[in-house]
Amino acid sequence: MTEPASAELTVETIEEKLQKFLESRTKQTWDPDADLFKLGVVSSLFAMELVVFVESTFGVFVEGPDLVLDNFRTVRSMSALVMRLRPGDPGA
Amino acid sequence: MTQAEERAATAAVATGEQPLIKCLVWDLDNTLWGGTLLEDENVEVTEAVRQVIIELDARGILQSVSSRNDHDHAWARLEALGLAEYFVLPRIGWGRKSDAVRAIADELNFATKTMAFVDDLPSERAEVAHHLPDVRCYTAEQVLELLGLPEFTPAVVTVDARRRREMYQAGFRRKAEREEWQGPDEDFLRTLDLVMRIGRAREEELVRVEELTLRTSQMNASGVHYPVDTLRSLLSTERDEVLVVSLTDRFGPHGPIGVMLIEKFALVWHVKLLATSCRVVSFGVGAVLLRWLTDSAARAGVHLIADFVRTDRNRMMEVAYRFAGFGDHDCACRSALPAADGVQRLHLTPARQEPPSTMRVLAPELRVRGSVEATWATS
Numbered sequence: 001m002t003e004p005a006s007a008e009l010t011v012e013t014i015e016e017k018l019q020k021f022l023e024s025r026t027k028q029t030w031d032p033d034a035d036l037f038k039l040g041v042v043s044s045l046f047a048m049e050l051v052v053f054v055e056s057t058f059g060v061f062v063e064g065p066d067l068v069l070d071n072f073r074t075v076r077s078m079s080a081l082v083m084r085l086r087p088g089d090p091g092a
Numbered sequence: 093m094t095q096a097e098e099r100a101a102t103a104a105v106a107t108g109e110q111p112l113i114k115c116l117v118w119d120l121d122n123t124l125w126g127g128t129l130l131e132d133e134n135v136e137v138t139e140a141v142r143q144v145i146i147e148l149d150a151r152g153i154l155q156s157v158s159s160r161n162d163h164d165h166a167w168a169r170l171e172a173l174g175l176a177e178y179f180v181l182p183r184i185g186w187g188r189k190s191d192a193v194r195a196i197a198d199e200l201n202f203a204t205k206t207m208a209f210v211d212d213l214p215s216e217r218a219e220v221a222h223h224l225p226d227v228r229c230y231t232a233e234q235v236l237e238l239l240g241l242p243e244f245t246p247a248v249v250t251v252d253a254r255r256r257r258e259m260y261q262a263g264f265r266r267k268a269e270r271e272e273w274q275g276p277d278e279d280f281l282r283t284l285d286l287v288m289r290i291g292r293a294r295e296e297e298l299v300r301v302e303e304l305t306l307r308t309s310q311m312n313a314s315g316v317h318y319p320v321d322t323l324r325s326l327l328s329t330e331r332d333e334v335l336v337v338s339l340t341d342r343f344g345p346h347g348p349i350g351v352m353l354i355e356k357f358a359l360v361w362h363v364k365l366l367a368t369s370c371r372v373v374s375f376g377v378g379a380v381l382l383r384w385l386t387d388s389a390a391r392a393g394v395h396l397i398a399d400f401v402r403t404d405r406n407r408m409m410e411v412a413y414r415f416a417g418f419g420d421h422d423c424a425c426r427s428a429l430p431a432a433d434g435v436q437r438l439h440l441t442p443a444r445q446e447p448p449s450t451m452r453v454l455a456p457e458l459r460v461r462g463s464v465e466a467t468w469a470t471s
Contacts, residue, residue, distance in 0.1 A: 046376075048408040
């Protein structure tokens with residue numbers, strides 16, 4: 001599932017994939033700025049699925065200080081995390 | 093079976109080479125009942141066969157069906173005979189029987205060496221044996237001997253064993269409703285009337301607590317095994333808390349599903365172990381527990397430090413801790429704890445938390461010794 005060329009990743013394509021995943025998993029649609037955790041407690045299973053989906057789909061590894069709820073709170077915060085962590089990123 | 097084969101089988105079970113059977117899959121025509129349903133609407137089950145079914149059930153051995161028939165037709169006959177309730181995950185249709193047995197084993201999460209299959213037709217037994225060599229196959233003539241065989245005779249029949257089939261059936265109903273549910277998962281959880289009870293462990297619960305520290309590999313934060321004697325010694329101190337977590341819903345009890353060991357220092361509570369059963373992870377049990385603990389610590393005015401030891405299977409637990417706000421930050425309270433090599437110490441400065449909307453939580457007030465359990469509520 002890892003993207004062959006990270007150069008093809010844009011914020012738009014990342015967010016589209018995240019939204020598609022979230023919709024299949026939660027049976028509802030999500031705006032890029034909607035708070036996934038606002039409705040209540042998210043199960044550890046869902047949290048884990050989210051982390052694993054981000055890692056395996058975009059070829060990044062999320063660890064330590066990056067592995068915090070705020071980075072996974074919205075589609076937008078996840079795309080920002082991926083853009084920051086993706087391999088070959090000059091700022092990484 | 094010849095006598096020699098029978099003796100060999102007995103020896104194999106006694107030495108543990110051949111584990112006890114956990115599920116027996118029945119053929120129907122000319123095996124469970126006399127004759128074939130397509131030729132005789134009113135096939136009958138002998139009283140002796142009925143007793144075998146009832147007794148295997150009482151021993152905690154699950155039973156299923158693999159039969160070449162029309163499903164509704166055959167199931168209606170089992171119901172009319174008063175036997176349908178004894179069978180889980182029936183596979184009645186026209187496919188290969190080895191596929192049926194494999195699917196039943198997969199769904200139950202049983203190894204095929206704990207599965208058995210009984211069928212009057214040598215061709216069906218051969219087909220199953222060919223694709224699933226670990227499955228033990230029996231002829232229709234052997235049905236009345238099954239109760240005497242060692243692989244169908246557990247050494248002890250526990251209360252849990254007698255209720256095993258009902259717990260599985262409740263689990264299947266729960267799962268089916270969840271799969272049919274069209275809305276968000278969280279709304280489904282609210283329909284379950286979930287009640288999570290967190291209680292101080294009693295002496296008679298320690299064996300189950302030990303088991304939980306051994307078995308819960310995905311949701312075990314430190315992978316440490318706590319033997320019953322160690323746990324018992326913790327019960328008598330003022331500083332230590334051994335907490336057992338159980339869960340029930342409208343389908344029935346899930347039984348004990350989690351354990352937490354906490355040592356309470358003046359300024360910090362040290363969570364030495366948090367483990368929850370994988371069976372209930374999708375109910376958000378781990379996250380709710382951490383949230384309750386965070387609120388309890390905030391009310392007591394103490395910080396939290398949790399031990400975490402990474403294994404190749406427990407990343408979910410790390411995600412749960414970090415998403416609950418636990419992290420690597422420095423804090424003076426860390427010095428209260430004795431040093432431990434190879435253990436990650438995740439720290440949290442707790443803030444008050446709202447109770448979850450998905451379940452009711454019954455718990456003691458941790459800062460008060462001997463406090464009774466009460467519903468976790470705001471304020």
